[in-house]
Amino acid sequence: xxxxxxxxxxxxxxxxxxxxxxxxxxxxxxxxxxxxxxxxxxxxxxxxxxxxxxxxxxxxxxxxxxxxxxxxxxxxxxxxxxxxxxxxxxxxxxxxxxxxxxxxxxxxxxxxxxxxxxxxxxxxxxxxxxxxxxxxxxxxxxxxxxxxxxxxxxxxxxxxxxxxxxxxxxxxxxxxxxxxxxxxxxxxxxxxxxxxxxxxxxxxxxxxxxxxxxxxxxxxxxxxxxxxxxxxxxxxxxxxxxxxxxxxxxxxxxxxxxxxxxxxxxxxxxxxxxxxxxxxxxxxxxxxxxxxxxxxxxxxxxxxxxxxxxxxxxxxxxxxxxxxxx
Amino acid sequence: xxxxxxxxxxxxxxxxxxxxxxxxxxxxxxxxxxxxxxxxxxxxxxxxxxxxxxxxxxxxxxxxxxxxxxxxxxxxxxxxxxxxxxxxxxxxxxxxxxxxxxxxxxxxxxxxxxxxxxxxxxxxxxxxxxxxxxxxxxxxxxxxxxxxxxxxxxxxxxxxxxxxxxxxxxxxxxxxxxxxxxxxxxxxxxxxxxxxxxxxxxxxxxxxxxxxxxxxxxxxxxxxxxxxxxxxxxxxxxxxxxxxxxxxxxxxxxxxxxxxxxxxxxxxxxxxxxxxxxxxxxxxxxxxxxxxxxxxxxxxxxxxxxxxxxxxxxxxxxxxxxxxxxxxxxxxxxxxxxxxxxxxxxxxxxxxxxxxxxxxxxxxxxxxxxxxxxxxxxxxxxxxxxxxxxxxxxxxxxxxxxxxxxxxxxxxxxxxxxxxxxxxxxxxxxxxxxxxxxxxxxxxxxxxxxxxxxxxxxxxxxxxxxxxxxxxxxxxxxxxxxxxxxxxxxxxxxxxxxxxxxxxxxxxx
Numbered sequence: 089x090x091x092x093x094x095x096x097x098x099x100x101x102x103x104x105x106x107x108x109x110x111x112x113x114x115x116x117x118x119x120x121x122x123x124x125x126x127x128x129x130x131x132x133x134x135x136x137x138x139x140x141x142x143x144x145x146x147x148x149x150x151x152x153x154x155x156x157x158x159x160x161x162x163x164x165x166x167x168x169x170x171x172x173x174x175x176x177x178x179x180x181x182x183x184x185x186x187x188x189x190x191x192x193x194x195x196x197x198x199x200x201x202x203x204x205x206x207x208x209x210x211x212x213x214x215x216x217x218x219x220x221x222x223x224x225x226x227x228x229x230x231x232x233x234x235x236x237x238x239x240x241x242x243x244x245x246x247x248x249x250x251x252x253x254x255x256x257x258x259x260x261x262x263x264x265x266x267x268x269x270x271x272x273x274x275x276x277x278x279x280x281x282x283x284x285x286x287x288x289x290x291x292x293x294x295x296x297x298x299x300x301x302x303x304x305x306x307x308x309x310x311x312x313x314x315x316x317x318x319x320x321x322x323x324x325x326x327x328x329x330x331x332x333x334x335x336x337x338x339x340x341x342x343x344x345x346x347x348x349x350x351x352x353x354x355x356x357x358x359x360x361x362x363x364x365x366x367x368x369x370x371x372x373x374x375x376x377x378x379x380x381x382x383x384x385x386x387x388x389x390x391x392x393x394x395x396x397x398x399x400x401x402x403x404x405x406x407x408x409x410x411x412x413x414x
Numbered sequence: 415x416x417x418x419x420x421x422x423x424x425x426x427x428x429x430x431x432x433x434x435x436x437x438x439x440x441x442x443x444x445x446x447x448x449x450x451x452x453x454x455x456x457x458x459x460x461x462x463x464x465x466x467x468x469x470x471x472x473x474x475x476x477x478x479x480x481x482x483x484x485x486x487x488x489x490x491x492x493x494x495x496x497x498x499x500x501x502x503x504x505x506x507x508x509x510x511x512x513x514x515x516x517x518x519x520x521x522x523x524x525x526x527x528x529x530x531x532x533x534x535x536x537x538x539x540x541x542x543x544x545x546x547x548x549x550x551x552x553x554x555x556x557x558x559x560x561x562x563x564x565x566x567x568x569x570x571x572x573x574x575x576x577x578x579x580x581x582x583x584x585x586x587x588x589x590x591x592x593x594x595x596x597x598x599x600x601x602x603x604x605x606x607x608x609x610x611x612x613x614x615x616x617x618x619x620x621x622x623x624x625x626x627x628x629x630x631x632x633x634x635x636x637x638x639x640x641x642x643x644x645x646x647x648x649x650x651x652x653x654x655x656x657x658x659x660x661x662x663x664x665x666x667x668x669x670x671x672x673x674x675x676x677x678x679x680x681x682x683x684x685x686x687x688x689x690x691x692x693x694x695x696x697x698x699x700x701x702x703x704x705x706x707x708x709x710x711x712x713x714x715x716x717x718x719x720x721x722x723x724x725x726x727x728x729x730x731x732x733x734x735x736x737x738x739x740x741x742x743x744x745x746x747x748x749x750x751x752x753x754x755x756x757x758x759x760x761x762x763x764x765x766x767x768x769x770x771x772x773x774x775x776x777x778x779x780x781x782x783x784x785x786x787x788x789x790x791x792x793x794x795x796x797x798x799x800x801x802x803x804x805x806x807x808x809x810x811x812x813x814x815x816x817x818x819x820x821x822x823x824x825x826x827x828x829x830x831x832x833x834x835x836x837x838x839x840x841x842x843x844x845x846x847x848x849x850x851x852x853x854x855x856x857x858x859x860x861x862x863x864x865x866x867x868x869x870x871x872x873x874x875x876x877x878x879x880x881x882x883x884x885x886x887x888x889x890x891x892x893x894x895x896x897x898x899x900x901x902x903x904x905x906x907x908x909x910x911x912x913x914x915x916x917x918x919x920x921x922x923x
Contacts (some may be wrong), residue, residue: 294766
């Protein structure tokens with residue numbers, strides 16, 4: 089009797105630790121739906137999904153980096169640089185695929201530099217990626233002098249479709265997002281790449297002893313992060329119809345928030361693909377819902393900060409409780 | 415047992431009664447009745463795993479004893495933390511040097527205990543007073559030294575002096591020295607022993623832990639020997655000889671539970687280490703053959719682990735070479751696996767486990783590609799079935815392949831790590847302290863698996879500081895000390911244990 093109640097209690101704690109954030113999100117969702125009459129409408133929900141698609145894709149890349157125990161501070165600035173690269177190649181060549189290729193190559197290159205400095209030279213990831221972010225910021229300002237690049241009228245249709253198009257009622261970026269979410273969940277849970285990345289995050293030294301090429305895999309996570317930033321930046325530029333050097337900077341803080349939320353869900357303290365998706369939904373829902381309620385933007389920042397701290401603290405506290413019980 | 419009155423009247427500084435410590439149901443220390451007299455140098459010796467460090471940690475408040483009590487000058491004391499024991503004047507000089515390199519010497523000496531003065535309403539660091547006090551402490555040790563020099567530039571021996579000074583500024587009553595002469599040269603060792611003797615003359619009570627019996631014989635007034643968590647005996651120096659201490663450390667009845675039966679003759683050399691020199695190793699030569707069980711014996715820090723690390727490419731090789739089957743081999747973990755070399759590391763928690771992974775994911779980690787198709791998609795069912803097979807074969811106690819490994823006991827974790835390698839098809843297995851910190855039953859099992867591996871024709875290299883297990887397992891035992899190979903012994907040769915122990919400890923007999 090005694091034992092089974094304890095086991096039940098443990099199950100409850102375990103359930104709350106893994107799904108508490110989801111429950112919290114549902115609660116916030118319900119509140120928005122009740123309080124704001126425009127929030128829970130099909131149009132707004134589709135808009136919310138479209139808004140969150142870019143953040144989700146960036147955060148999915150960040151999930152790889154964090155899964156291997158790393159951190160990437162360069163993503164916000166890199167997004168801005170890729171906006172420009174995409175627009176310049178597109179305008180110069182009028183070829184969307186070339187522009188997409190150049191963007192992905194540029195993202196991969198930034199990731200390669202980050203990864204090389206962190207994994208092979210051994211600088212702390214926080215500092216290295218922060219510095220690279222600063223260099224990237226300088227580069228994009230050097231190229232544009234801070235001015236946006238507008239698309240002329242004769243760019244290929246597909247270049248605007250990526251960010252603005254619809255398939256039926258569903259915005260195309262949402263389809264892209266769902267594709268990448270499924271892909272990332274698959275890679276992280278079912279493949280050797282995901283298994284090794286989480287092993288490195290769980291214990292880098294043991295991974296080394298187990299014969300995993302820790303440096304190479306850490307490098308790979310930064311490249312994946314860079315590429316995901318590139319994809320999100322292409323969508324962003326396509327949606328805006330112009331390349332804004334500063335657009336995408338808020339992705340850094342939001343993606344960090346998403347990935348920390350992700351660590352509180354489903355897993356054992358590591359970010360997961362599904363957790364990142366839900367996390368991105370939470371952050372975007374806050375942005376959207378608070379805007380609907382005409383809450384000034386600075387309150388949105390405060391709210392996001394509070395929500396992240398709350399979720400992470402609760403999850404850590406519950407994990408500790410569980411540990412004590414076992 | 416002493417009653418309270420007797421305890422107070424005697425000249426005991428510190429005593430313990432029935433002190434014991436258990437971790438996860440394993441008693442690593444049992445019934446210790448230790449008595450430390452005022453003003454003596456009391457040496458504590460024993461093999462690795464004998465319980466010395468655990469005992470020291472109890473005395474210094476790191477661990478709470480699971481049984482028994484500690485008395486300081488007859489009064490029972492109950493330490494909840496290191497701060498408690500330090501407040502009562504018990505200080506430890508640790509084996510490792512822990513100094514901030516870019517601090518000045520006096521800053522290191524007063525680290526965490528800075529002298530302060532008040533100016534206005536503010537409390538600020540009193541540099542002048544710290545310099546003065548530090549100078550005095552060092553001068554009292556018979557050394558003339560500028561305490562404002564940067565710590566970075568000090569040699570090993572001076573760093574040790576700084577560590578000692580760090581303890582002495584607090585005017586302790588009892589100083590515990592844990593292997594203080596590690597990494598010191600011969601001359602520096604002698605000087606340090608003089609300094610410790612000088613402390614005794616100043617009335618301090620000293621506990622001295624060392625592997626080096628020569629030192630112990632030179633410095634100690636009394637000697638206590640631990641073996642397998644038991645206090646084997648305490649004797650006056652006048653009654654002690656190196657031989658007697660060694661036989662007490664070894665014991666003679668407690669390790670024959672495992673004994674290798676097959677005789678082996680080396681035919682083809684698999685792994686050959688030639689003049690290998692790294693930061694810790696000096697011109698090491700070793701040949702390992704298929705199908706043999708080789709023991710590499712040495713005390714902690716002797717260089718055993720460093721040999722394994724060099725083979726796995728984890729330590730930089732300064733000179734020398736490694737060959738696998740006569741061909742040059744470039745060490746790296748991946749290359750090692752490609753050349754069918756396995757390494758079960760010493761630190762199970764830090765170097766072996768992915769703690770949040772379940773048993774099956776920990777087992778499959780090294781040879782993960784075996785479970786995956788070309789695209790890298792893992793066959794999870796095969797993975798879990800294989801894990802279950804190892805759980806059955808090795809007798810891993812767990813709820814199943816999906817249980818998170820951090821919740822398993824040490825012995826079962828170790829079996830899972832062994833399975834990780836058994837899973838592949840290695841030819842030479844290096845096992846670094848394979849039975850460290852695990853219970854007796856699991857030890858027996860692991861000895862059995864190691865033997866089985868050798869019978870399958872694999873080379874099994876066991877690195878251990880626990881001689882009895884090497885004696886019963888191995889065909890030959892290679893002794894390392896201070897990064898050098900000292901010699902090779904057959905466990906069958908007469909008085910092998912004593913000879914090997916002498917070689918390991920380096921004491922003149």
